[in-house]
Amino acid sequence: DGGITQSPKYLFRKEGQNVTLSCEQNLNHDAMYWYRQDPGQGLRLIYYSQIVNDFQKGDIAEGYSVSREKKESFPLTVTSAQKNPTAFYLCASSIWTTSNQPQHFGDGTRLSIL
Amino acid sequence: DAKTTQPNSMESNEEEPVHLPCNHSTISGTDYIHWYRQLPSQGPEYVIHGLTSNVNNRMASLAIAEDRKSSTLILHRATLRDAAVYYCILNGAVGAQKLVFGQGTRLTINP
Numbered sequence: 001d002g003g004i005t006q007s008p009k010y011l012f013r014k015e016g017q018n019v020t021l022s023c024e025q026n027l028n029h030d031a032m033y034w035y036r037q038d039p040g041q042g043l044r045l046i047y048y049s050q051i052v053n054d055f056q057k058g059d060i061a062e063g064y065s066v067s068r069e070k071k072e073s074f075p076l077t078v079t080s081a082q083k084n085p086t087a088f089y090l091c092a093s094s095i096w097t098t099s100n101q102p103q104h105f106g107d108g109t110r111l112s113i114l
Numbered sequence: 115d116a117k118t119t120q121p122n123s124m125e126s127n128e129e130e131p132v133h134l135p136c137n138h139s140t141i142s143g144t145d146y147i148h149w150y151r152q153l154p155s156q157g158p159e160y161v162i163h164g165l166t167s168n169v170n171n172r173m174a175s176l177a178i179a180e181d182r183k184s185s186t187l188i189l190h191r192a193t194l195r196d197a198a199v200y201y202c203i204l205n206g207a208v209g210a211q212k213l214v215f216g217q218g219t220r221l222t223i224n225p
Contacts, residue, residue: 035215101211107156
């Protein structure tokens with residue numbers, strides 16, 4: 001079955017540590033996205049990528065970094081500069097960045113601070 | 115970004131129809147209306163989307179007002195598995211598909 005795989009499901013970060021969240025898709029989608037969700041809130045866009053080797057900042061990119069070396073993969077690094085990283089992180093993909101294409105989401109990674 | 119307004123919560127009974135409203139008075143001519151739903155501890159799931167005409171799929175129907183300033187997601191026969199947070203989102207940006215999620219409507223289904 002095609003879909004989006006996020007790993008790990010749960011992740012713990014120590015103070016001053018960088019952590020990387022994995023996102024892989026086998027849907028052959030061009031565009032990929034990272035969102036953050038805080039308890040009781042909607043999703044907020046961190047970064048997105050329209051094609052390989054290209055990505056753009058979303059609304060809350062500070063303290064995060066991404067790479068897009070392969071079409072299938074869009075890992076997110078939460079750096080030590082992100083002072084409030086505890087959240088539910090969601091990866092998504094879509095066929096192309098036109099307005100009438102739905103996004104497909106993974107099941108998320110829940111990040112907590114030790 | 116154009117905003118949408120949804121009730122915070124709604125409640126319905128199993129096997130009855132559910133009508134989830136969404137107001138989007140500042141919608142532009144190129145904005146599509148998308149609906150997603152999210153179950154606890156899961157990623158959002160696409161439900162349906164439309165531009166001007168009403169739309170039907172296996173999950174739901176989308177009724178769009180003639181002036182496009184409001185829309186209604188219709189679940190024809192609710193089941194317990196339909197209990198979720200439902201998000202109404204306008205998606206019309208050229209190039210970048212930056213979905214703006216509000217707080218959505220929390221739908222409770224009573225057995």
